[in-house]
Amino acid sequence: QVHLVESGGGLVQAGGSLRLSCAASGGTFSRYGMAWFRQAPGKEREFVAGITRSGLGSYYADSVKGRFTISRDNAKMTVRLQMNSLKPEDTAVYYCAAGQYVSYTSNTNDYNYWGQGTQVTVSS
Helix, strand or coil, rough: CCCCEECCCCCEECCCCCCEEEEEEEECCHHEEEEEEEEEECCCCCEEECCCCCCCCCCEECCCCCCCEEEEEEECCCEEEEECCCHHHCEEEEEEEEEECCCCCCCCCHCCCCCCCHHHHHHH
16 A cells, blocks of 8 residues: 655746655555646546656656656655746646556556645746
8 A cells, every 4th residue: 555645736827947855655665657637627637647666767747848847766765846937727626646656657547646736836
């Protein structure tokens, strides 16, 4: 059982930056591919970024490519999402997710564990 807790959300102006963190506990962290998803009001949850178990590979939704960077520290059992050049359309609740032995997948069904989410609001 893996427990995920996100932090770092908040209110920022367009063009600004935020860094989200996800702290994991329980399980063997290095067995899990990690990802960030987001869900805006009235919309389905969508993939944002993912990272392989080793941290050597990362992949992004086209909408955030070049602006967001995902990273992980297996020793500290954390994953982060650095978000730069934020836009109002990035406003959403951001969720951290863990999938055992998964990599390079944006399918929500491939992720077994989810955090409670952290709100990101970008004002214009």
